[in-house]
Structures are given as structure tokens and as C-alpha cells.
Ligand SMILES: Nc1ncnc2c1ncn2[C@@H]1O[C@H](COP(=O)(O)OP(=O)(O)O)[C@@H](O)[C@H]1O
């Protein structure tokens with residue numbers, strides 16, 4: 001089982017858009033995927049039309065493996081299941097620590113039709129600093145959307161510093177430029193500068209700023225479903241390919 | 246909840262099972278719609294794979310999910326098409342108020358000349374059990390709806406019962422013997438007639454096997470139910486059924502050899518296997534020629550007319566004239582017949598030792614067989630548990646005598662392959678292999694022969710004797 005966290009210590013950078021389209025692309029490649037919507041706002045659940053379950057808003061949710069498994073919903077797409085949004089993360093910490101242990105009741109409950117999920121995608125909420133470190137440890141990959149702006153540059157620097165300070169493996173970080181507007185010289189310059197500063201941390205693939213992605217809220221489906229020939233869909237496919245999962 | 250209905254897909258379909266419907270009996274249904282094969286089950290999720298073009302109307306089942314799930318089928322039986330027609334498949338999605346799919350269904354309408362059935366295949370989605378349950382409940386409320394796949398059978402093939410090669414014929418103790426005999430004959434008549442089509446189409450070897458069992462049972466009833474019919478009538482019917490049996494022998498013999506190939510190969514050294522392979526190849530050719538001749542015979546107007554006449558006569562309550570014993574009550578009649586036959590078996594067997602001629606052993610085998618038939622025919626009149634107690638050692642004795650006979654017949658028949666046929670020279674490889682096989686068979690036959698005394702002793706013990714006595718020996722005054 002491969003755990004991928006879509007993470008940024010900034011909000012509105014495209015974590016949810018990435019989680020949704022990436023999970024969809026992975027499932028389409030024939031793998032069993034579980035997308036965990038960790039954002040209490042339930043944005044990725046919403047994109048898949050899955051209601052946040054009321055029963056799940058109670059505390060201690062992540063401690064109870066059976067209830068955790070009961071909460072999983074099939075999406076409309078083959079091989080892709082959703083763990084809908086939940087309001088409490090008190091036990092998420094424990095969830096993260098248990099997800100990797102083969103013998104824990106949690107990982108036994110985490111099965112799709114008898115087999116373990118191939119990939120678990122975590123759509124992380126903003127202001128997640130408290131638990132960040134555990135996410136970094138539990139995940140095999142940390143996919144970080146970075147809009148090419150000065151502020152993002154600063155945030156990304158902090159993230160890399162944090163990894164350094166904590167002795168976390170920086171190679172887990174797979175950053176990519178998100179919401180790129182190629183006509184803006186500010187974007188082009190920032191990207192060039194950051195690629196030079198972090199030659200190994202940035203993927204070649206990037207996601208443009210696109211009305212097709214914005215329409216996700218209206219269509220409530222992954223981009224590749226309603227705009228399969230769009231630039232954005234192609235870029236998400238490139239991103240998936242480059243992650244080489 | 247809202248239903249989103251997709252477009253209709255129209256294809257042909259067919260339903261497959263073996264003749265004796267083992268899939269249906271185990272709650273499974275094998276369907277082909279277009280190029281899709283699907284195995285439905287009353288108690289697990291359906292599995293599917295693509296159908297490859299196969300022999301005639303039957304698709305080839307390549308390795309795959311369906312192939313894996315087709316377990317528990319006899320290697321002697323083949324799948325066959327039981328019905329075919331048109332299928333219309335409509336995909337239906339059940340959506341909630343957020344337009345999220347909660348359940349997918351395939352609604353398949355199967356129509357044949359004899360019926361129309363609608364099959365709803367549910368594809369439940371994780372986390373949406375409630376929606377699934379609601380739809381299932383609503384569907385089951387519809388008139389005529391049933392859960393499970395085997396419900397298709399009575400709708401598509403009304404009146405087609407699961408085939409039974411030895412249907413039990415109910416008997417009451419005081420029913421006249423004539424009625425019992427007539428019922429047994431009718432039941433076996435239906436068995437052999439049901440197998441005709443499968444022999445003609447050469448579906449599998451069991452059709453001919455069961456056909457012959459049916460005929461043999463009729464002949465046994467005619468010969469064993471002494472004086473129930475007038476002697477002239479019995480004789481005439483015996484001749485008629487023996488005429489039906491005659492053209493089937495060669496194909497069945499060859500079938501038995503071909504089915505037993507691996508057993509025969511094991512009887513000779515490996516170096517001689519190529520020689521036996523030649524023999525089997527020749528047998529296979531012979532068998533196919535004989536099978537085609539048999540199929541022609543069964544299709545012929547002459548055969549059809551003869552069987553129809555027999556059937557009309559035997560199914561007519563007045564068709565069989567009564568003999569002197571026809572009014573005897575079934576129970577005392579059965580007891581007398583079985584007791585007499587049992588005594589005969591014992592008398593003959595007790596005389597057998599190492600020096601007794603083989604002919605006597607063969608005679609013992611025939612008597613045992615007759616005893617067994619009588620016990621089978623009249624079985625419903627006797628307590629099952631006690632019956633089993635005496636049947637088991639009888640079977641043991643019969644197996645021994647049967648093998649003794651088989652080995653002797655096989656030596657005779659295989660020996661013929663050592664002689665040139667139509668001036669075609671006998672391949673040396675084959676001759677050597679057959680020679681070795683004959684030697685082994687003769688040794689095996691001798692082995693069975695030495696066991697006869699012991700297997701009879703196992704049958705002729707006090708416990709078995711007392712059960713025979715208790716069940717079948719009537720006090721003097723009860724006898725006529
Ligand atoms: N590549 C993009 N082009 C245009 N709009 C985007 C793009 N990615 C995200 N958005 C929009 O930006 C907003 C925030 O994106 P979201 O994925 O929810 O970010 P996060 O999860 O990091 O908070 C959403 O309204 C989304 O539709």
C-alpha cells in the first residue's frame with residue numbers, strides 16, 4: 001500500500017483539486033484507490049457527490065476501525081473509494097500511525113473487496129501544522145502544489161527547512177507548480193528561480209490555471225470525466241505519470 | 246432516489262448446464278449474452294468472462310473467472326444449451342439527491358419461444374447498502390419475483406424438471422404387483438427416451454450409458470417380475486427391448502475403453518505407451534464411426550415408429566395384459582422374489598472354491614445382479630437403514646465379480662486387435678503393448694478370482710443373514 005499526501009501549509013493552492021484528479025487517474029490505471037477527505041469542509045467528498053456522514057462527525061472515529069471501514073463509500077468510478085470528510089481529527093494522529101502497521105485492526109479494515117488498497121490518497125486540510133509531522137512520516141510521497149508566487153516561495157522554503165530540521169527524508173517531497181499562468185512573467189521568473197533552488201524537489205509536470213479546473217465545483221466530477229481533452233486533464237495525467245506510482 | 250436508465254443492448258443469449266442440471270441443483274446459472282459469459286449464483290456475486298467460439302452451439306470456456314467458478318461438475322458430463330433466445334440488456338443507475346450513484350443494475354430481459362424472464366443483476370456499491378436493500382425489497386414485492394438466479398429455469402423452461410437417471414418409483418405394500426411393474430417400466434422408458442437426443446448430438450458419453458441403463462431396467466422388470474405378465478407377452482417385449490439394446494453395445498464398449506485410457510496406460514510399462522496410444526487412436530476412430538451409425542439409427546423413421554409404438558402400449562393402463570401373479574400384493578411378492586434369489590446366490594456361492602469353473606463364477610455374478618435389481622426396485626418398501634446394511638456387502642461382492650468379468654471380457658475384446666483387420670497389418674508397437682496389457686489383465690483377473698471366496702464370506706455373515714431373514718423371509722402360512 002502506497003500512501004500519498006496532498007499537502008501544503010497554505011490554503012487554496014489546489015490540494016483538493018490535485019487529490020481528486022490524481023486519485024481518479026490512479027484508479028483509471030487499474031489500481032484500487034482510497035481517497036481520504038481530511039478536510040472538514042468536505043471539498044473532495046463534494047466533488048464526488050459523497051455526503052459527509054453524520055454518524056462520523058463524532059469523536060474517536062479513527063480509533064474505531066470498523067466504523068472507519070463502514071464510512072467508506074464507493075465513488076461512481078471503478079476502483080476509487082472515498083472516505084468522506086469528518087469533523088474530528090483528534091484521533092487522526094493515531095490513524096496515521098496505524099495505517100502502516102500490517103497487523104493493526106485498522107489496516108485489516110482498510111480493504112477493498114478483500115484486498116488491500118493499492119494507493120491511499122490523503123487530501124490534507126489547511127492549518128494542519130499540528131499533525132504535519134505525522135503525515136510526513138506516514139506518507140510515502142508528499143505531493144505539494146505550489147502556485148508560482150513570492151508568498152508560496154517562502155512557504156515552500158519553510159517546508160524544506162522543517163524537513164531538514166526534523167531529519168525527515170526530503171526525497172519524499174514531490175512539489176509541482178499549480179495554477180500556473182504562463183503569460184505572467186512573475187510566474188515564469190518564480191518558477192525558474194525555484195527550480196534552480198530545488199532542482200530535485202520539483203516535478204516537470206505543472207498544472208495551469210484553468211477554467212476547466214474551476215468548473216469542477218459545478219460538474220462535481222474529476223476533470224478527465226467532463227473535459228477529457230482539455231489541457232488541464234492532460235496535465236493531471238502527466239503529473240500522475242511522472243509520480244510513477 | 247432517481248433512476249437513470251441507459252440505452253438498450255440487444256443480443257442473443259443461451260443458458261447452459263449439463264443434462265442433469267448440476268449447476269441448477271447447486272444454485273448456479275450459466276448464461277451467455279452475445280460474447281459475454283456470466284455465471285450467476287444464488288449465494289455469491291456473479292462472475293464473467295468472454296466466450297470463445299466453440300463446438301456447435303456451445304462456447305469454449307477458456308481459463309478465466311467463469312472457468313474457475315465452474316466447480317463440482319462431473320468430468321463425464323458436458324455442458325449443453327438448454328435454451329436460447331434474445332436478450333435485451335438495460336443499464337440502470339440509482340441516484341440520490343446529490344446525483345451520486347448508489348446502485349447499478351443490469352436489467353436483462355430474456356425471451357425464448359416458451360417464456361420471458363427478467364433478470365435484475367445488482368451491482369451494490371460500498372457504503373450504499375441501504376439503497377441496495379430498498380431496491381431489492383421493492384423488486385421482491387413485484388408479482389412473480391424471486392431472489393436468486395435459478396428462478397430463471399421455471400420461467401424460461403416451464404415443465405423442465407431436473408433429470409434423474411434413476412428416479413425412485415414410489416410403491417405401496419398392498420399395491421398389485423402388475424401396477425408396480427408397469428410403473429417401473431414407464432419410469433425407465435421415460436429415462437431412456439430422454440437420453441436419445443444427447444446420444445444423437447454426441448454431447449457426452451453419459452447419455453448412452455443412461456439410455457442403456459433404462460433399457461436394462463425394463464428388461465430386468467420383464468424377466469424378474471415372474472408371472473405378472475403372460476409369458477408370450479413377456480417374451481415379445483423382451484425381444485423388442487433387446488433389439489433396441491443391440492445397436493448400442495459397440496459404442497458403449499469403446500467409450501468405456503477410451504474413458505479408462507489412463508488406467509490402461511498404468512497397467513503397462515511406459516516404453517509400451519506409444520503402442521497403446523495407437524490402440525486408443527484406432528478405438529477413437531472406430532467409436533466415432535459407430536456413434537454416427539447409432540445416431541442415424543436413432544433418428545431413423547423405423548426406430549422412431551417402433552419406440553413410439555412401445556411407448557403407447559406401455560403407457561396405456563390396458564396395454565399390458567395381466568399374468569397369473571398380477572394381483573399379488575407388492576410386499577409379499579417382493580419378499581418372495583428377493584428371498585428366493587438370495588437363497589440362490591448363497592447356494593451357488595457356498596459351492597465356489599479355488600477349483601470351481603469360471604462359468605459358475607459368471608453365473609453367480611448374474612444372480613447377484615438380479616438380486617441387486619430386485620432390491621433396487623422394491624427398495625421403497627423396506628426400511629432404508631437395514632437395507633443399506635445388506636446392500637453394502639452385496640456391492641462389495643458385486644464389485645469383485647464385476648471386475649473378474651470385466652477383465653475376462655477385456656482380454657477377449659482386446660485380443661481381437663492382435664489380428665489383422667481388413668488386411669491392414671497390425672503395427673508392431675501396438676501388438677507388443679496389447680500383448681503386455683493382456684498379460685496384466687489375465688493376472689488381474691486371476692487376482693479377482695482368488696478374492697471371490699473372501700468377498701462372499703464378507704457378505705455371508707450372520708448379521709447380513711439375519712437382516713435378509715427378517716426383511717424377506719415370510720412365515721410358512723403367509724406364503725401361498
Ligand atoms: N489549476 C487550477 N485552475 C483554476 N482554478 C483552480 C485550479 N486548482 C484549484 N483551483 C480552484 O481554486 C480553489 C482552491 O482549490 P483547492 O483545490 O480547493 O485548494 P486547497 O485544497 O489547497 O485549499 C478552488 O475553487 C478550485 O476550483
Ligand SMILES: [Mg+2]
Nearest residue numbers: 015016039043
Ligand atoms: Mg482542500
